[in-house]
Amino acid sequence: MTRFVQIIRNGFLALATLVIFGLLMGANWYVRHDPERKARRLLNAQETPISEAGAVESAQKGNSFNLEQLELVAVDLGAVDGESGLTPLMAAMRAERADVVDMLLSRESVRATLDTPASDDGQNALVMALKASDFGLAQRLVDLGADPEVRFDPEWPLLVQSFREQSGVLFDFLLTNGVAPDEVGPDGMTLLAQVVDQQNGERISQLLAAGADPEAKGVTGDSLLMETVRGGNHDLAEILLKAGAAPDQIGASGQTALLAAVKAGSTAMVEMLLDHGADPNLAGKDKRSPLEIATRSQDVDLMQVLVDAGADVRQNVLVKAAFQNRDLPAMTLLLRSGADPEVKMGNGKTVLDLALAGEAENMARALLEAGASAKGRLWSALGTGNES
Structure with a gap:
């Protein structure tokens, strides 16, 4: 019986020894192979600081392996190093370490701080890429969440600056990535205003x-x-109209676009504006309507276009202007379109009275044919049939 107890006791001792040995072996393996502990040993062996400074240093040297070890020991690869003022991504970009840039951009912590500026020059990763004309990297940064609304010069929106400096690739990149097209520079002008001033049709269409x-x-x-x-x-002008420009705005000059087109004598421009809803009767600040301007300019073709569009011919000033110009075609058009033939010129005198006094026989005939009264006058010489 005693021998049996001894055997059992020895068995338990052997088993306990094996368990303890196994635990010791496991602890040794864990100490040697635990990722974080192993990373610390490797970093310490290379005298790499286990900090943001170490991450920046590793990025500058192109050491992706060390960056991975730093990540294992919980160093934030997206954080700014207080000493250099850089993130590892900025450091890698400045050192032109493309492989490290690729590695860093695969990390969520790095993508979360893409818009962080460097402490020394205020440039973030996207600005650095754009200044280097690395539009492939710039596009990748934007696709990963970088804000495209960046500036090289604090006073100038980058889109405006790119147009002024004729940087077409940068201009296209910014517009394609949703940069606001209506930002205003220090001169107070929108980019569209500057582009229109230079009459750059391609850029106007892009901005609209x-x-x-x-x-x-x-x-x-x-x-x-x-x-x-x-x-x-x-x-x-057609591009702007199709984009929704209102044709009847009155600006600093006190005129509408239609008035300007009439003054320029541009029938095609007038027709286009009317087709897009311009008011043929809207006067400018000088109270002159488009039809009055056309009449005073003796432009019968424009007058006809305006009349066909609904211009009011029953403005007394129109018949007066046509008579003062001795413009029979204009007078005829107005009268046939419904103008009042009994318009008075002043002192109680009608246009017909002055036509007779000035021996403007053709004018007088047109007025009579339009219904001007000849009562009390002898007009047989004109053969109008209105002698009574």
């Missing part, structure tokens, strides 16, 4: 497609449409 306001004021204080019409650019 990106949502630029077609009714913004131009560099003169008039509407962009007015400036385009005044410049005689039919195609650009």
